[in-house]
Amino acid sequence: MSYSPTLRGSYSQFDPDVAAGETVALRVNLSCVEDEQPVHHHRKGQLVLALRGSVTCRLSDALMMVLPQSGVWIPSELPHSNQASPDSQIIFLFVEPDALALPARPCILSISPLIREMVIHLADHGDTFPEQAYRAQFCQALLHQLSGSPVEQLSLPISTHPKLRSVCNALIDNPADRRSRAEWASMVAMSERTFDRLVMKETGQSFGRWRQQLQLVVALRDLSGGASVQQVALALGYESTTAFIIMFKKAFGVPPGQYMLDRRAHVAADLAEEELLDKARMPCSR
Missing domain, CATH: 1.10.10.60 (Homeodomain-like)
Incomplete structure (x- = not known):
């Protein structure tokens, strides 16, 4: 599911807790104006990724910026708001609380290119997997990768x-x-x-x-x-x-x-490594 200015109403009414599956991804495309979700909470935990632009997540005691190659993890039932810059492209990953072993407190996670691409794939093709068993295996692999993501110290405590x-x-x-x-x-x-x-x-x-x-x-x-x-x-x-x-x-x-430059070079190196691994996994042509 994606969101555009013409779908603002449907996006504001999107409820991740009633969406099918313990892991759900949602792509959000914003217009040229700044957008802010009011304070809310849901049963599913939420990972916020920015594909373009930036997102500021506000919690009762912290301010967290969603930067490239990182994502903000918001645990289950924690009140928060998300403010996106104009012309942003965001992906939300919603996860049932018992499906993933991540910190009980909100934090900023370093997101590898592999995790990023898997989340994008789930957001764009989550409803078109050939069968539910394949989708479940894909989500399990994604959550396994995500659970090993290191925590970055880039949050700001708020009184x-x-x-x-x-x-x-x-x-x-x-x-x-x-x-x-x-x-x-x-x-x-x-x-x-x-x-x-x-x-x-x-x-x-x-x-x-x-x-x-x-x-x-x-x-x-x-x-x-x-x-x-x-x-x-x-x-x-x-x-x-x-x-x-x-x-x-x-x-x-x-x-x-x-x-x-160093941060972008690190990401480029990770992407190149993933491409090499993909080629190595491919069967040799005769």
Whole structure:
């Protein structure tokens, strides 16, 4: 099943919990406008993949960006919302809670090219498998691969405290906001010391470290979506591109341009390896 602007109504009414099968994949094609699902939950766990564009998954205590070669895993019954960038192409994989051994908490998983292609195949051809036994075997192989996916540390903790939540939401909506710690504390009617203690208690990080983590997550999302380093630096409120590059390099060890090149090269190598393995499995022609 796929979704386009003309099918918005049917997509909003799609219920993965009544869809046939313990594993269901849904391709979603969005128009040129930003789209956001309201907070919801379902019995099936959900893996969110972005084939084009980006997706931001919001949970009660975390913000997770769906980046290329990664996916956000949302366990069963966990309330969440998904916000997609304009002209995105997304695939949702829904899995019954007892069908897959994955973390009980939401997380970002590294997605191999093999898993990605299998999910795409299930989304596009899930209703046309020659027989149910073959479909079940295919889904079992997919879930086996997915259960071995490593977890990436790219999520952002979000406080559920009402005052801090307002600060979090303001910075998520405008990462370029450069108000000082003192100004944020004043905005929520707190002293700087009380504000600092609360931020540390709620997020496990200092306010400066938390804000930098937010900027890194947003930067990776936008760079993955095709924005230039200069555009990202400007969007995050940096006075110069150089200052942004220095911050990024301290966090990841390489400049943003090199980071994206390395990530794409890694994926290309994985794809080439899969092609070689496929050829090796093919019977020799006489």
